[in-house]
Amino acid sequence: MSLIRWSELDGRVGLDLPGDLDLPMAQPLVDSLRAAFKASGDVTVRADSVERVSAACIQALVVASRDAAERGAAFALAAPSQTLLDACEDLGLAAWLNRWSRA
Template sequence: MSLIKWTEEDGGRIRLGLPSDLDLPMAQPLLDSLRAAFKASADVTVQADAVERISAACIQALVVAARDAAERGAAFVLAAPSEVLSEACEDLGLAAWLKQWSRA
């Protein structure tokens, strides 16, 4: 069972709720969930306010999802990124990327 919550919303949008701990072993389940979400919908929101710990591999999965969404013309949003996620992105030089894809 994945710790990533999946919700189908009005208009076919998929919302993935991230758990508080996105350590290295969560990178593959996150990537799998993102791929499944984009197979089900061209409109995916990742709810990121609960993230208290995140690995670089999980950030990489989010970056790949955003890139793939842009290439396919799909909608991708990181909703309410936590302070931990924001700081990790800043540490990795991805502050501009986070700003582009996030919504408060």
């Protein structure tokens, strides 16, 4: 059972991330992202609830954004939490996050 909530509106898929994106959540995140892109070319990941995040989950988001760019699909991280902002900064991914995030 995944803690990642799925919503769909007008052909757009939204994924709401849970507060805890630790290592065991990496595979469910990858699976959810794959399913979302299979269902729609427009995927928004809402990350305002993230309170803990592993590098593996950030890696899954980076791969999803790169894959979306290569395929011409729309991908966005909506309202990333301060925890996610700090983790991306620590990993040297602030520029990546700035490119893909929106308020």
